[in-house]
Amino acid sequence: MQVYLVGGAVRDQLLDRPITDKDFVVVGATVDEMLAAGFVQVGADFPVFLHPTTQEEYALARTERKLGRGYQGFSVHASPDVTLQDDLQRRDLTINAMAIEVTGLTDDTPLTGEVIDYHGGLDDIQSKTLRHISQAFSEDPLRVLRVARFYGRYYDLGFHIAEETITLMRQLVDSGELTHLSAERIWQESSRATMQGSPQVYWEQLYAIGALTEYFAPLHHAWGDTRVRETVQTALYFAGQMHLNLSQRWALLMASLDQSISVSQPNPDILSSASHTSIVAEEKKTALKAITSISNSAKVPKVPTQFASLFVTQAGKLSAVNELNATQKIDLIQACSAHKEPNKLSQLLVTSHVLQLAKQHRQMMLALNSFHAIGIESIDPDIKGAAIGKALNEARAAHLFSMEQSIASTN
Numbered sequence: 001m002q003v004y005l006v007g008g009a010v011r012d013q014l015l016d017r018p019i020t021d022k023d024f025v026v027v028g029a030t031v032d033e034m035l036a037a038g039f040v041q042v043g044a045d046f047p048v049f050l051h052p053t054t055q056e057e058y059a060l061a062r063t064e065r066k067l068g069r070g071y072q073g074f075s076v077h078a079s080p081d082v083t084l085q086d087d088l089q090r091r092d093l094t095i096n097a098m099a100i101e102v103t104g105l106t107d108d109t110p111l112t113g114e115v116i117d118y119h120g121g122l123d124d125i126q127s128k129t130l131r132h133i134s135q136a137f138s139e140d141p142l143r144v145l146r147v148a149r150f151y152g153r154y155y156d157l158g159f160h161i162a163e164e165t166i167t168l169m170r171q172l173v174d175s176g177e178l179t180h181l182s183a184e185r186i187w188q189e190s191s192r193a194t195m196q197g198s199p200q201v202y203w204e205q206l207y208a209i210g211a212l213t214e215y216f217a218p219l220h221h222a223w224g225d226t227r228v229r230e231t232v233q234t235a236l237y238f239a240g241q242m243h244l245n246l247s248q249r250w251a252l253l254m255a256s257l258d259q260s261i262s263v264s265q266p267n268p269d270i271l272s273s274a275s276h277t278s279i280v281a282e283e284k285k286t287a288l289k290a291i292t293s294i295s296n297s298a299k300v301p302k303v304p305t306q307f308a309s310l311f312v313t314q315a316g317k318l319s320a321v322n323e324l325n326a327t328q329k330i331d332l333i334q335a336c337s338a339h340k341e342p343n344k345l346s347q348l349l350v351t352s353h354v355l356q357l358a359k360q361h362r363q364m365m366l367a368l369n370s371f372h373a374i375g376i377e378s379i380d381p382d383i384k385g386a387a388i389g390k391a392l393n394e395a396r397a398a399h400l401f402s403m404e405q406s407i408a409s410t411n
């Protein structure tokens, strides 16, 4: 019998990242031998066991073949003649398919420390590439979401997704395979990815390959507007930097569904103008419906859904607290149940602040682009000396103005 440390633990060891859980593969053993060694079998379908003391997962080497659609219909073959190579072959990414042999079932000290790598995982660690191993990738469509999640997780390390893997992910999306996934698995991946340091990467990647159209359709639709998409992605980036909680991050994502908060600047007049109020109220109604619809299709739990709905409902007031009169402030306290949960009010204010920051950031990035776009060659060669600086900045301002106008008219 041989025992190997596999998957995420090997990958994270090579990346010098913290190892959260260890998975082992056992080659040349039977179910009875595992039970006799005190391991506890978990899961009826797969021969996976928990170590009697460490509770780590030990699986008998297995091969899998897909018979039906979605996650059902797998035929699993585990027997002492299945090799490590067979087992690694069925996995998703090359960097997730490496192994290190350990002493045995009760001692996980590496034998030599040598990394067993049949699929070029070491090279892909070096070149920071997320690459699928084979067409077997398609057997579990959830891998589309996993790759986007890993991309977000290792984004700061400079990782990218291989072109051929993006093509395969797109094909899986186009074939409709994702529709057979359970909503619970979708939310599990999505919430994990949203809590990462760079949450925007996951959502951006899924949007880019059309993977949001099924479970997050209103979000896909709203992100057709570049202003909304860029603002919310920036807000998510800040949310990651500032360690916002899941409800706050979800509220920022759901703010996409209401242009009046994800695009418009806070405007004190909004609070008093009756005609504007009714337009905003209509947009809000539609946004709240969309939040509920996403919550149903992706099984989003109650807490983030309710927080997001409250944020969208109160966003106008939260972003303009300075402008509120005493009555409006008391109303806001009541609406947010701040008298019962003062923490919630702080969280809502922080969320609103992050969204404003993202809008300001987007405006300034546009200005920076205009600054770079206009160089000395763009101005009249007859202008000389100190007048050059003034002419340059006037041309940059004109460029920025026309960019702002054209963005406003194309969306």
Ligand SMILES: Nc1ccn([C@@H]2O[C@H](COP(=O)(O)OP(=O)(O)OP(=O)(O)O)[C@@H](O)[C@H]2O)c(=O)n1
Residues within 6 Å of the ligand: 006, 007, 008, 009, 020, 023, 090, 091, 092, 093, 096, 097, 140, 142, 143, 146
């Ligand atoms: N849909 C999946 C899920 C898992 N795996 C394989 O099973 C291993 C363990 O899966 P899991 O614990 O879900 O992921 P980790 O790679 O350990 O990543 P994380 O750190 O996110 O837990 C993965 O490395 C990969 O080899 C796979 O190929 N396809």
